[in-house]
Amino acid sequence: MFLFMSTIAPAAYDSKIEGNVIFSRLDSCINWMRKNSLWPMPMGLACCAIEMMAAACARFDIARFGAEVMRFSPRQSDVMIVAGTVTYKMALAVKRIYDQMPEPKWVIAMGACASSGGMYRSYAVLQGIDHLLPVDVYISGCPPRPEALLEGLMKLQHKIDHERAITDQKKELLEVLS
Amino acid sequence: MSLAEAVSKLQEKFQVIQKIDFRGESTLELPSTQIEAACRFAKEELGFDFLVDISGVDNFGDEPRFEIVYELYTLKSNFHLRLKTRASEDHLEVPSVVHLWATANWHEREVYDMMGIRFSNHPDLRRILMWEGYPYYPLRKDFPLEGKPSDMPEVAFSQPAPLEGGPFVTIASPGHIEDREPRARHVADD
Numbered sequence: 001m002f003l004f005m006s007t008i009a010p011a012a013y014d015s016k017i018e019g020n021v022i023f024s025r026l027d028s029c030i031n032w033m034r035k036n037s038l039w040p041m042p043m044g045l046a047c048c049a050i051e052m053m054a055a056a057c058a059r060f061d062i063a064r065f066g067a068e069v070m071r072f073s074p075r076q077s078d079v080m081i082v083a084g085t086v087t088y089k090m091a092l093a094v095k096r097i098y099d100q101m102p103e104p105k106w107v108i109a110m111g112a113c114a115s116s117g118g119m120y121r122s123y124a125v126l127q128g129i130d131h132l133l134p135v136d137v138y139i140s141g142c143p144p145r146p147e148a149l150l151e152g153l154m155k156l157q158h159k160i161d162h163e164r165a166i167t168d169q170k171k172e173l174l175e176v177l178s
Numbered sequence: 179m180s181l182a183e184a185v186s187k188l189q190e191k192f193q194v195i196q197k198i199d200f201r202g203e204s205t206l207e208l209p210s211t212q213i214e215a216a217c218r219f220a221k222e223e224l225g226f227d228f229l230v231d232i233s234g235v236d237n238f239g240d241e242p243r244f245e246i247v248y249e250l251y252t253l254k255s256n257f258h259l260r261l262k263t264r265a266s267e268d269h270l271e272v273p274s275v276v277h278l279w280a281t282a283n284w285h286e287r288e289v290y291d292m293m294g295i296r297f298s299n300h301p302d303l304r305r306i307l308m309w310e311g312y313p314y315y316p317l318r319k320d321f322p323l324e325g326k327p328s329d330m331p332e333v334a335f336s337q338p339a340p341l342e343g344g345p346f347v348t349i350a351s352p353g354h355i356e357d358r359e360p361r362a363r364h365v366a367d368d
Contacts, residue, residue: 088336089309121339123316123325124308 030165034078034104035157036066041077041101043094046084048111048143055146065153074100079156080133081149085113086126095132104169106160108152109135112142181257184224192216196262205260213263214273217248221278226250226259229279232286234293238319242266244295248275265295274300292317309334 042052055062062068071077074097086094098107109129112118115138117127129135136159139152185204188194192215196207208216220226228251235245242264250259265272274297275282286297287306294315297303304310311330314321322338329335343362351357 088334089307092332092334117339121324121341123314123321123323123336123339125339127337127339 027163027165027167031161031163034165035160037069038065038067038079038106038153038156038160039069039071039077040067041074041080041097042070042072043080043082043097044084045082045086045090045094046111046113046143048083048114051143051146052081052083052110052149055149060146060150062150062153065150065157067153074098075102077101078104079106079108081108081110082114082129082133082135083110083143085118085120086129087124088126089124091126091129091132094129098133103172104165106136106156107133108137108139108149108156110139110149110152111144112140115140118142179224179255181259184220184226184257184259187224188216188219191219203258203260205262207262207264210263210265210272213246213248213261214275216261217250217275217278220250220259220261224259225252225254228253229275229281229285230258232275232282232289234289234295234317236293236317236319244270244293246272246289246295270294271296271298273298274303276300291315294318312336 042049044052054060056068056070067079074080078101080098080101082094098105107129109115113120113125114129115135117125119142121127126132137152137156139148141148144152181202181204185197185206188206189197192208192212194206194208196205198205198207206216230249230251231247232249233247235247237243237245244265244267246263246265248261250261251257252259263272272295274286276286276297277299283300283302284306286300287302287304289295290297290300290303291305291307292315305312308316309330311333313328314326316325324338324341325336327335327337346360346362348358348360
């Protein structure tokens with residue numbers, strides 16, 4: 001028995017294990033893992049949050065895209081879904097929560113208010129969360145339907161899939177450290 | 179008791195500046211020195227046990243400039259009564275009625291936050307919607323809709339909103355429908 005195992009040199013083209021080995025780039029593997037398990041930080045600030053809840057429930061089922069683990073702790077989240085009107089009073093709190101999320105992190109601006117202030121051309125409302133945070137995906141609608149949120153999530157997955165996970169982040173790390 | 183009885187009792191006891199009857203609603207205007215006593219009388223003697231709302235009105239250009247409106251209701255006899263008082267910009271303070279109706283607490287804080295009217299003897303007169311330290315009173319008529327820049331480091335900041343020629347408002351008019359269409363309106367032009 002012992003002798004038998006030592007005679008087999010583990011290699012991809014061994015006919016016994018060939019079907020279970022895939023060659024790929026490390027970037028692709030990391031991206032594949034990241035995009036299929038995006039844990040959202042639900043930043044529900046207005047009516048968009050209701051649609052976000054609907055997207056998480058059985059009918060629309062955001063779990064089909066691996067983003068069902070809504071974390072109410074920023075330290076365990078990957079993507080912040082800013083769902084609703086960001087008032088100036090709330091804006092810096094949103095920023096503080098974003099700052100507490102570990103890298104890599106993404107932001108979805110859900111709905112007209114989070115994207116641009118929406119119908120609130122007002123003294124009290126921040127005219128788009130992109131004044132404070134780097135937004136990856138904007139979703140139109142007032143509020144957007146759950147399908148729109150799911151499509152936004154798929155767009156984000158597409159974006160993550162085409163990131164160069166290692167080199168880009170190493171570059172950012174170097175910029176931060178310098 | 180009916181609304182007319184309640185109004186006449188208030189008129190006997192207090193110095194009513196103005197009495198307005200409109201579609202079955204009565205509004206009494208009282209001097210600010212008497213408003214607290216009138217509220218106490220309305221609650222304890224006339225049975226107005228429910229304070230529906232307190233609101234502030236900015237009659238920009240008039241003197242005295244501000245109005246404070248108390249909307250009262252009696253759950254025993256089921257009718258409304260509106261009390262009003264005025265406050266000038268020089269002495270922008272009216273007595274609080276929190277000790278009569280606990281709900282007045284947040285209503286008065288809102289009036290203070292939006293209009294800058296102070297309520298004496300209020301137990302906790304802080305801003306309620308804007309952040310503590312915001313330098314303006316945004317519902318005053320001379321405050322622009324798009325807002326003004328402000329900054330409190332680590333707390334909050336604000337910037338004017340882009341209005342693109344607006345605000346677009348409907349101006350009530352008995353004329354043709356064209357006259358009532360939403361259009362840009364600037365306070366400075368009026």
